[in-house]
Amino acid sequence: MGKPHEPSELLPGTLELLILETLTAGAMHGYGIAQRLRQVSDEVLQVGESSLYPALQRLLLKGWVKGEWGASENNRRARFYTLTATGRKQLVNERQEFDRLMVAIQKVLNTA
Amino acid sequence: MGKPHEPSELLPGTLELLILETLTAGAMHGYGIAQRLRQVSDEVLQVGESSLYPALQRLLLKGWVKGEWGASENNRRARFYTLTATGRKQLVNERQEFDRLMVAIQKVLNTA
């Protein structure tokens, strides 16, 4: 139970950003978000449910998304997540910060 | 002692890659590596010594760099780190993996 894990498939701290971005396409439930991330990234991003749901909880707590219970396309009970107004604002901030870091990192990688 | 920390200034897991890249410019001591990262990134990457030295230890353990004691430009005792042969090989792998993830993430950020 709880074995060591592989070198971290995902860049820690980026998951919330990816979720927020995904939700700009409209309301989605957790399972759907995971699927969409896999599809869009051509199977590269394999975000497990034990990473996804805690991240969604954090976003709920911060008030960046809201969740409402409903029925999925297949008539199953599901919680649909939507971006809030502050969520949209924060998404902009998060992207800027992410880009800032990426530019810095790319400078290092190219200067070498 | 050990207060909570800011949202992580650096992308966790990327530090080793940045160090390896930096060392392709030649042997360097820890302090110098930190300085160079700040300069090259235009002060964006502020890697503290408590992040840097543990990272260097890990790289030593993995045998990707070797360290040799010597004298710095200012005649101070310093440990100079150099890429090993396997270190160079691994650098290529790490970059590929990093790029793979970045491409995937960018797809998500652009598809939204």
Place this chain on the structure above:
DNA sequence: CTCTCCCCATCGATAGACGATGGGAAAGCC
């Protein structure tokens, strides 16, 4: 002598991702 750089290093706390595991309901197959 004191202060500021340089240069090393560790400890404790923290956050975040992961594997394993739990449940349950719908749909299809034998």
Place this chain on the structure above:
DNA sequence: GGCTTTCCCATCGTCTATCGATGGGGAGAG
């Protein structure tokens, strides 16, 4: 009827990496 697969939720325990604080020590300037 059972059986398995797919969908959908969620938590617990473990681990890794980063960070702030803190320690020391030697060189050179004021």
